[in-house]
Amino acid sequence: MHTEGNGPQVAAPFLQIKRVVKKFDDVFAVDDVSLDIQQGEIFALLGSSGCGKSTLLRMLAGFEVPTSGQIMLAGRDVVGLAPYERPVNMMFQNYALFPHLSVWDNIAFGLRRDHLPKAEIEARVEQMLALVQLKPYAKRKPHQLSGGQQQRVALARSLAKRPQLLLLDEPLAALDAKLRKRTQLELVDIIEQVGVTCVMVTHDQEEAMTMATRIGVMSEGKILQIGKPPEIYETPNCRFVADFIGSVNLLQGTVDVDEPDHVIITSPECRHYVSHGITGTSGMSVHVAVRPEKMSIQHGPPRGDEQESPEQVGFNMVQGVIKDLAYLGSLTTYHVQIDGGTSVVNVTHTNDARHDATHLTWGDHVYVWWYGSDVVVLTR
Numbered sequence: 001m002h003t004e005g006n007g008p009q010v011a012a013p014f015l016q017i018k019r020v021v022k023k024f025d026d027v028f029a030v031d032d033v034s035l036d037i038q039q040g041e042i043f044a045l046l047g048s049s050g051c052g053k054s055t056l057l058r059m060l061a062g063f064e065v066p067t068s069g070q071i072m073l074a075g076r077d078v079v080g081l082a083p084y085e086r087p088v089n090m091m092f093q094n095y096a097l098f099p100h101l102s103v104w105d106n107i108a109f110g111l112r113r114d115h116l117p118k119a120e121i122e123a124r125v126e127q128m129l130a131l132v133q134l135k136p137y138a139k140r141k142p143h144q145l146s147g148g149q150q151q152r153v154a155l156a157r158s159l160a161k162r163p164q165l166l167l168l169d170e171p172l173a174a175l176d177a178k179l180r181k182r183t184q185l186e187l188v189d190i191i192e193q194v195g196v197t198c199v200m201v202t203h204d205q206e207e208a209m210t211m212a213t214r215i216g217v218m219s220e221g222k223i224l225q226i227g228k229p230p231e232i233y234e235t236p237n238c239r240f241v242a243d244f245i246g247s248v249n250l251l252q253g254t255v256d257v258d259e260p261d262h263v264i265i266t267s268p269e270c271r272h273y274v275s276h277g278i279t280g281t282s283g284m285s286v287h288v289a290v291r292p293e294k295m296s297i298q299h300g301p302p303r304g305d306e307q308e309s310p311e312q313v314g315f316n317m318v319q320g321v322i323k324d325l326a327y328l329g330s331l332t333t334y335h336v337q338i339d340g341g342t343s344v345v346n347v348t349h350t351n352d353a354r355h356d357a358t359h360l361t362w363g364d365h366v367y368v369w370w371y372g373s374d375v376v377v378l379t380r
Helices: 053-061 103-113 119-132 147-160 176-194 206-212 231-235 239-244
Strands: 001-002 007-009 015-024 025-038 042-044 067-073 088-091 164-169 197-202 214-219 222-227 250-257 261-268 271-274 285-290 296-297 316-328 331-338 344-350 363-368 376-378
Touching: 015 053, 025 053, 025 222, 042 053, 042 164, 042 176, 042 206, 053 088, 053 164, 053 197, 088 147, 103 147, 119 147, 119 176, 147 176, 176 206, 197 206, 206 231, 214 231, 222 231, 222 239, 239 250, 239 285, 239 376, 250 271, 250 344, 261 331, 316 344, 331 363, 363 376
Parallel strands: 042 197, 042 214, 088 164, 164 197
Antiparallel strands: 015 025, 015 067, 214 222, 250 261, 250 285, 261 271, 285 376, 296 363, 316 331, 316 363, 331 344
């Protein structure tokens, strides 16, 4: 950063997607998306199948041409460039390794096509093998490797050409759950060691939260919210994002009291005291969002000293019956049907002791309560 004129100048984003549209016939696959990504970021495009995230990734790679808009990479518009003319490499979901080639030759393949000197090819391949910790497997064929090892070969091949931008399409989808968790952290370590800017596409919110510096949540061709993982999780800006990221309880209500420092919302289930202001008006229809782990569950009502503040006594509480529960080792999720209605809230209880003292089980009548500071009010 340097100063010139009246103030500091901040470097332009490394990747700028400017009002990009992609239509297939009359259907918008990507609808007026603008996005800035800084150098060295790992940015995740997160959304369900058909939301446009893979189409956007393919436009960055050059496999699809935008209907309109600009894609600026290091200050250069790359829309008119063929894939091989871009300083970009893409790692595909199925890894696309050559089955007849060894690990060494798979990594060297792109370098040979670029006619690099033999000594440089050897040096880069050895460097990549060391980076992904596969030196002992250099002579093996892909079918002789585990899924996680194949994934690392594909990553090494993508990084060997030293791209300015690395694109990952569902990079861990082929791995089983336990291996996927371990590989997420390995992958981030390798990408950060190389220092390459990365855009990844995934439908797995846990994968995005673990790996990404920032996340863009997509739906129907649009990006609904961009932010760091804690921002996306704790302060979603709409019902879709709140529901897509993790688990959430959504209760519809009406704003009764709208003050700068607190809001009172009435829903059929209970009255909610929200200990912060919102962008809204009295009488407005809203949704109250509370994460399951922010709720407490017990046989009796909360004591006064368990409430957040005296003015919240009588608010943010429902009674109901445990209709189902799921014991997941580190935590238990309770599905509580609220008295007098069909609404169900999900409550997550951390099993922090070997023998749980709560003794909650199916059919128990319970109280569920939460703090007003843990409520997110959604107006759309």
